[in-house]
Amino acid sequence: MARPLAGLRVVDLTQVLSGPFCTMLLADLGADVIKVEPPDGDVARRWGPFVDGGEAEGSYGGYFASTNRNKRSVVLDLKAEEGRAALLDLLGTADVLVENFRVGVMERLGLAYEDLHARFPRLVYASIRGFGDPRTGESPYVDRPAFDIIAQAVGGLIGITGLDADTPVKVGPGVGDTFPAALSAVGILAAVRHAEATGEGQMVDVGMYDGVLALCERIVYQHAITGQSPRPQGNTHPLLCPYGLVRTADGFVAVAAPSDHHWRLLAEIMGAPELGSDARYATNAARLSRAAEVYRLVEGWSVTRTTAQVVEALAGRIPCGPVNSAADIAADPHVAARQMIVEVDHPGGTPVRVIGSAIKLTGTPAETFTRAPLLGEHTAEVMAAVTAAAGATRADEEEEQRRGTTDHHRDDVRPR
Known part of the structure; x- marks a missing residue:
């Protein structure tokens, strides 16, 4: 059964969590996500925990396994001219590019949005950065790097989380990465639909600061209306009771x-x-x-x-x-019924249980998940297809030029 995003090709230049989570959402829905990695791979490949307690040569840990399923891996050295040329060939077959580099990196590589848009007008270019891209509003913090905890802090989430105002607490999961990633996926699909209707691609820009602030929406109107900044207050709510x-006796x-x-x-x-x-x-x-x-x-x-x-x-x-623990969740019949924990193969031999898709579709459900790829596992396969496609395109263009010349000649000799 065809998945809803079948036929959509996404070139994924992202690493760690925010970008990979975004492209995972698209891959789960059937997009062909080509994860382009440097020769030493996404740094998250080396983050545990590891299957069978050790890091096998060429394998990867649970961190990478969770958010890179359903993707293919291609190794390209974008610091080398040959690698950049190969990426451009790959982009000629793509609908979407996603990157989460710091501001200026793509420009230094000669891959700025403007240059790619001129060359591939239909391409949707998505970026996820700590403080957004200057093209949509230049933040005074534009050059600062960011991780999940930074986004949680500046976006207001830590400021309303904790036992009391004197002990703010980081939220457990990496929502500073994953929520902006989810927003980016929504923006990408909106831009793809626009490109399909008009032939015009555009930039989709999500700042991690902005995403977390959107997640904390109530603090804005509370402050605007009351003049006071909400503070941490433990496990209760400032506006609702109880x-x-x-x-309880045991929890x-x-x-x-x-x-x-x-x-x-x-x-x-x-x-x-x-x-x-x-x-x-x-x-x-x-x-x-x-x-x-x-x-x-x-x-x-x-x-x-x-x-x-x-x-x-x-x-x-x-x-x-x-208040469930991970063990409680693993044993919960709801989780089994909703397929919210799924098993995927792993190069180490023992399958890994990872989170399932929370997006449920009745006509095209996400029923199978392929393991995260080995580093460069699909380089030869993908690039051979890209080369063949480029050759076919050049042949078509040459044929069109030949026909155009012939038709023009015929116009010249047609009796008037």
Whole structure:
């Protein structure tokens, strides 16, 4: 069954996480993603953990395996003229180019957006940088490098995460990379559709700072309306109550009962229906003003029960969920039913379990995943096809020129 992005070719110059996650999303949907790597490969190939506890020669760790599935690897040295020429030949067969270099790198390689756009007008050129590309708005921080933790910090995420205002905390997963990557994938598909309709490609630019700020959208209107900057406040919510974590006899459960209707239901389930109509807690505003009391009331009930018992009592009526570990998730029937953990082959011999696709399509589901490629595994295969395609194109152009000359000659001799 053809995948929805079958026929779309993406040349992927990215490394580490933000770019590879973006192109993984496209590859999962059927795009032909050609990962172009330098001779020593994407640095993430050397990041663990490693299958069977060791780093096999030419293999790669779990970090690389997770976000580079469904891709093909080509090795080109873009610092050499021959490598750049090969890349240009490859781009002649492509629809999309994605890179996450620092500002100025592509220009120094002679591969600036303007030059590529002039040569390949339909090409969609996507960049993911810490502070965006100057072409769409020059940040005063444009020359600064960035990683996930930097984006989380400057974009406001760390500033509202933590136990209290004095102890800000980094969010566990690399959302400073992955959320901008997801936004970039959306932008790429929008630009591809535009190119298909008009024949005109364009640049898609996502700054990691911008992406994290978009993720933290509520801090903007809170500050604009109240004049105050939201701060970390632990596992509760500044605008909704109760909406946070409560202790159980053996762990924690997330409970969300911010509407007055949900609060009355929760009070009933806790065996204290009178709390539902008590003026001190009857409205969200009232509960917010007494948030510490509200959470004490809820925990007075929840700590006498296990996590499973709390979830069983609330599920179906009150939004809730256990605070799962990775082991809990691996054993969760929801994850199995939704195919959110999949097994892929690995050069080390033992298959690796990686995250599945969260994008579910009824007509063209993502059912199979190929392992991440070895370094340069597909260089000969891809470049041979590119050379053949370039030869066929040149032959077509020569034939068109020949026919044009013949037709012109015939025009000259046609009787008037």
